[in-house]
Amino acid sequence: MSNTIIVGAQWGDEGKGKVVDFLTNSADVVIRAQGGNNAGHTVICDGKKYILHLLPSGILWPGKTCVIGNGVALDPIGLVSEIETLERQGITVRSEQLLISDRAHLTLPYHRELDGLREHSRGDQKIGTTRRGIGPTYADKAHRTGFRMADTLDTAWFVPALHQRIAESNEILAAAGMPLVDPAVVETVLAALTRLRPHVTNTMAFLHEAIAEGSTLLFEGAQGTFLDIDHGTYPFVTSSNTTAGGACTGSGVPPNRIDRVIAVAKAYTTRVGTGPFPTENEDLGDHFHAMGREFGATTGRERRCGWLDLVLLRHAAMINGVDALAVTNLDGLDQIDPVRICAHYELDGKRVELPPATIAELERAVPVYETLPGWNTDISSCRSWEELPEAARRYITRIEALLRVPVSLVSVGADRNQTILRDPRWNTLEVPSIRVRPEERPALA
Ligand code: GDP
Ligand code: IMO
Ligand code: MG
Numbered sequence: 469m470s471n472t473i474i475v476g477a478q479w480g481d482e483g484k485g486k487v488v489d490f491l492t493n494s495a496d497v498v499i500r501a502q503g504g505n506n507a508g509h510t511v512i513c514d515g516k517k518y519i520l521h522l523l524p525s526g527i528l529w530p531g532k533t534c535v536i537g538n539g540v541a542l543d544p545i546g547l548v549s550e551i552e553t554l555e556r557q558g559i560t561v562r563s564e565q566l567l568i569s570d571r572a573h574l575t576l577p578y579h580r581e582l583d584g585l586r587e588h589s590r591g592d593q594k595i596g597t598t599r600r601g602i603g604p605t606y607a608d609k610a611h612r613t614g615f616r617m618a619d620t621l622d623t624a625w626f627v628p629a630l631h632q633r634i635a636e637s638n639e640i641l642a643a644a645g646m647p648l649v650d651p652a653v654v655e656t657v658l659a660a661l662t663r664l665r666p667h668v669t670n671t672m673a674f675l676h677e678a679i680a681e682g683s684t685l686l687f688e689g690a691q692g693t694f695l696d697i698d699h700g701t702y703p704f705v706t707s708s709n710t711t712a713g714g715a716c717t718g719s720g721v722p723p724n725r726i727d728r729v730i731a732v733a734k735a736y737t738t739r740v741g742t743g744p745f746p747t748e749n750e751d752l753g754d755h756f757h758a759m760g761r762e763f764g765a766t767t768g769r770e771r772r773c774g775w776l777d778l779v780l781l782r783h784a785a786m787i788n789g790v791d792a793l794a795v796t797n798l799d800g801l802d803q804i805d806p807v808r809i810c811a812h813y814e815l816d817g818k819r820v821e822l823p824p825a826t827i828a829e830l831e832r833a834v835p836v837y838e839t840l841p842g843w844n845t846d847i848s849s850c851r852s853w854e855e856l857p858e859a860a861r862r863y864i865t866r867i868e869a870l871l872r873v874p875v876s877l878v879s880v881g882a883d884r885n886q887t888i889l890r891d892p893r894w895n896t897l898e899v900p901s902i903r904v905r906p907e908e909r910p911a912l913a
Contacts, residue, residue, distance in 0.1 A: 476692030477731035477784035479739040483796030485509025495686035498526025501718025503690030504541030508765025538571035539718020544660035563666035570618035578637035596741030606707035672720030687715040704743025744830035747774035792876035805842025810835035
């Protein structure tokens with residue numbers, strides 16, 4: 469009977485899927501409220517690996533309801549293929565188990581092509597998008613030219629309107645010499661929409677009823693704070709609000725129904741795509757890639773890697789109202805000695821504790837590190853705080869001290885069971901909010 473938002477605190481791929489899956493045990497409803505199938509959330513349980521793009525990670529738990537909210541950019545063809553993949557893996561998705569908002573905007577085949585075109589035309593300034601059509605879908609929403617799930621029910625209106633949009637997009641694509649969208653794809657879109665129809669409903673009404681009945685809601689953020697269209701490293705961001713507020717606008721659940729926010733952060737930092745990354749470190753990247761780690765779940769691209777950046781996390785803690793942090797991939801640092809934490813930046817001779825606004829400043833920012841001893845031990849079989857080596861515990865408590873945010877969960881492996889709850893009360897999602905008051909935060913320079 470309490471509602472929790474999970475957000476990514478970095479540039480995505482923090483391990484949100486794993487944390488949401490772990491916490492779903494204590495929830496009744498799991499909700500995606502923004503982003504689309506640019507997301508790739510990996511969940512490993514009983515040795516089986518699932519990669520979820522549009523489906524909330526709660527889908528792996530029978531008896532839980534999953535909601536795709538109004539704020540999601542929904543690719544119907546992609547979603548049907550994702551459901552089919554899951555079904556081949558032995559997970560059935562029944563109509564009462566997955567509810568899709570009738571207000572969700574559709575990502576259609578021309579959005580993907582236009583995404584490709586916009587990237588192409590940016591040349592070496594390209595964002596490195598996932599090419600899933602996310603930017604063009606949200607642009608159409610803002611232009612008020614998008615199609616929402618409910619609009620497609622009136623096929624006499626929708627089919628000609630869709631043909632019209634394909635023709636308009638093809639004119640733009642043809643002028644740029646890019647491949648065109650085959651109008652025959654309309655049939656595939658309609659087949660996917662028909663397949664999804666039993667799931668489509670007024671999810672806002674459902675969520676409010678669920679709250680009234682005392683259900684526990686878990687909001688699964690996609691992407692991360694620094695990919696947020698407002699708060700991220702603009703323009704090297706995605707096109708939705710990935711921060712805590714996005715969970716409310718993207719679901720119709722108001723802020724006063726939210727009880728807590730948990731941010732997920734890796735024990736180091738990664739980023740896919742282009743854009744500034746002050747603590748980037750190629751040696752760390754080579755180390756992780758040689759271990760077969762840090763390849764994108766959606767595109768397979770190598771993730772750029774670097775040290776943990778508390779300037780970013782401090783900002784994430786503020787704007788998301790973070791009550792607690794879940795730190796994942798601590799085992800990734802097992803063989804790194806010493807380990808480093810960026811506590812602040814030096815920018816043009818000044819100490820900076822929060823990220824500057826411009827890309828140029830972020831590129832000039834020099835990270836200032838604290839160096840801590842490594843633990844040189846395989847921690848992947850640790851299952852309690854006490855079992856962790858002292859140096860690993862010190863790394864976590866140093867993060868807490870610098871951020872003034874408690875680390876409630878530590879993940880030491882990709883599997884559901886490789887999870888350490890610092891405070892077992894978080895397992896029930898019932899703890900009262902332990903929100904950090906602004907006056908308890910560190911002084912800002
Ligand atoms: P998400 O997008 O935030 O859900 O994260 P991704 O699934 O894209 O990327 C996180 C990666 O880290 C995935 O491959 C997970 O299986 C993996 N992972 C999550 N937590 C841990 C952990 O504690 N240790 C290890 N070794 N892998 C983890
Ligand atoms: P999850 O939910 C990491 C990045 C892309 C690119 C930028 C814009 O798995 O954490 P887009 O396709 O959204 O227009 O791309 O955002 N990006 C992600 N990076 N994890 C994600 O999702 C991402 N979704 C988008 O690489 O830099
Ligand atoms: Mg991911």
